[in-house]
Amino acid sequence: MYIDGEWVRSSSGQEFGAVNPATGEEFDRVPKGNDEDVKAAVDAAATAQKAWRDTPAAQRADYVLKAGLLIRETLDAVAKVDVINVGKPIKEARREVGNAATAAIYFSGLARRMYSNVVDSEQPKKFTMTVRRPVGIVGVITPWNDPASLGMWGIAPALVTGNTVVFKPASNSAVISAELVKVYEKVGLPKGVLNMVTGGGGEVGEALIRNRKVGLTVFTGESSTGRHIAEVNAPMFRKQVMELGGKNALIVADDAEISVAVHAALYASFSSAGQKCTAASRIIVEKGIVDKFSRAFAEGASKLVVGNGLREDVEVGPVVSRSQQKKSLEYIESGTLDGAVLLSGGGVYEDPERKRGYFVKPTVFGSVTNDMKIARDEIFGPVTSIIPAKSVDEAIEIANDTEYGLSSAIYTKDIGNMFKAINGIDAGMTFVNQGTVGPEVGAPFGGVKSSGFGRELGDEAIEHFTEKKTVFIDYSYSDRPWYFTPSS
Numbered sequence: 001m002y003i004d005g006e007w008v009r010s011s012s013g014q015e016f017g018a019v020n021p022a023t024g025e026e027f028d029r030v031p032k033g034n035d036e037d038v039k040a041a042v043d044a045a046a047t048a049q050k051a052w053r054d055t056p057a058a059q060r061a062d063y064v065l066k067a068g069l070l071i072r073e074t075l076d077a078v079a080k081v082d083v084i085n086v087g088k089p090i091k092e093a094r095r096e097v098g099n100a101a102t103a104a105i106y107f108s109g110l111a112r113r114m115y116s117n118v119v120d121s122e123q124p125k126k127f128t129m130t131v132r133r134p135v136g137i138v139g140v141i142t143p144w145n146d147p148a149s150l151g152m153w154g155i156a157p158a159l160v161t162g163n164t165v166v167f168k169p170a171s172n173s174a175v176i177s178a179e180l181v182k183v184y185e186k187v188g189l190p191k192g193v194l195n196m197v198t199g200g201g202g203e204v205g206e207a208l209i210r211n212r213k214v215g216l217t218v219f220t221g222e223s224s225t226g227r228h229i230a231e232v233n234a235p236m237f238r239k240q241v242m243e244l245g246g247k248n249a250l251i252v253a254d255d256a257e258i259s260v261a262v263h264a265a266l267y268a269s270f271s272s273a274g275q276k277c278t279a280a281s282r283i284i285v286e287k288g289i290v291d292k293f294s295r296a297f298a299e300g301a302s303k304l305v306v307g308n309g310l311r312e313d314v315e316v317g318p319v320v321s322r323s324q325q326k327k328s329l330e331y332i333e334s335g336t337l338d339g340a341v342l343l344s345g346g347g348v349y350e351d352p353e354r355k356r357g358y359f360v361k362p363t364v365f366g367s368v369t370n371d372m373k374i375a376r377d378e379i380f381g382p383v384t385s386i387i388p389a390k391s392v393d394e395a396i397e398i399a400n401d402t403e404y405g406l407s408s409a410i411y412t413k414d415i416g417n418m419f420k421a422i423n424g425i426d427a428g429m430t431f432v433n434q435g436t437v438g439p440e441v442g443a444p445f446g447g448v449k450s451s452g453f454g455r456e457l458g459d460e461a462i463e464h465f466t467e468k469k470t471v472f473i474d475y476s477y478s479d480r481p482w483y484f485t486p487s488s
């Protein structure tokens, strides 16, 4: 754990093992933090806050820029840690870690774009303006699925805007998350500005959200956890950004180029072994092409190269843990029991190498109806449903029939269909002729409904990390009438 510029053990001395999901073997030990450690981290962040706030934004941004550039220089080494810690294929890990670097570089530019307003005053000899102030201490709580990029999405804008940070990564990804902190240490970030406490959500996470010194919670994780955190935040009126779960629909219209849609849908469904908040888990296909699409998609899924992500040719790695593997298998069973047609995959591998790890075959169900459990719950594994629809209008209705609203996509060449999807789908993002995954750092990212609220990325981020203060300056140095009105 990293507290006040020092790498430390938990005050209790307790640890837990970090396990490589591809082999099931422990490869590192991680401190198991507690209330006391969180308090120390928050206190360090509080002490560092004033000097950091008073550091010019351009200088603060320099640290963030250097961190981004350093990650790019050491991309391969950091990506390997990502593979070993969470099981991603190496090519995808390079992309994810590269995305973390790009986010840091992008947000370093925010220092020059933190605009405020000047408001023409209603009174003579008076100047009215807004200034931006950091919220203070930001608690960044992340999940394990995209640990490098999601950590950076919270940390980089928080630092540039003058906040200090207590970072609480998921236990399954604590080792790769520590790599982000090491990078900031290497570029000389002052002590106390960024702190990291590792350990369970119930202890470390809970202590962080209950600490009243924290001014903003940036939370990425399950909707149920987000709901709990929002309940804890509410009585404190604490600011929060909630990036939660998804059950994302990818619509394929009759006029789509099938081979292109199949290829993109495979990536959107099975990259990160389906463990992406933006994963396409419901592919809604217009009836004219549903049979052809289903055959090609199932065949594509069965040909994906599944194995240890350290191999360059691997396309799908293991899921992150034994419990995630069990969860996917339970959903596969539920799909079969509900009457969906198993078109591909549907279980684990029996060869000795993959049997050791937490692998699940990329699984495709056809003839799914939107009321089945596999179409309603976020599975967060390599299990995808194909749902037939009579028309694009019906496909949009099905897409919206979910508690979630994070990402969505449509494959079509018809501009009318495109705009039906853009205007009709209730989601934070709609991709046209791209799968549901692959955000860009310059554009806002986030969801509606149970997928959360607030936007990360893009310049909108600044609104969460700063408070606007309105300043009125009277330079008349004279008495004003008590009951001044603009017309008086």
Ligand code: NAD
Pocket: 141, 142, 143, 144, 145, 146, 150, 168, 169, 170, 171, 199, 200, 201, 202, 204, 205, 206, 209, 220, 221, 222, 223, 225, 226, 228, 229, 242, 243, 244, 245, 246, 276, 277, 278, 378, 380, 406, 446, 447, 451, 452
């Ligand atoms: P999770 O909700 O179980 O855990 C997320 C983080 O919250 C972890 O660090 C965990 O330790 C912590 N936590 C758990 N209980 C807590 C508590 N009581 N108080 C404070 N912190 C607590 O989620 P996960 O299983 O790690 O990640 C998968 C989920 O994340 C999926 O639902 C996925 O859709 C979502 N996700 C969302 C986005 C997005 O941007 N919308 C991105 C990636 C993942």
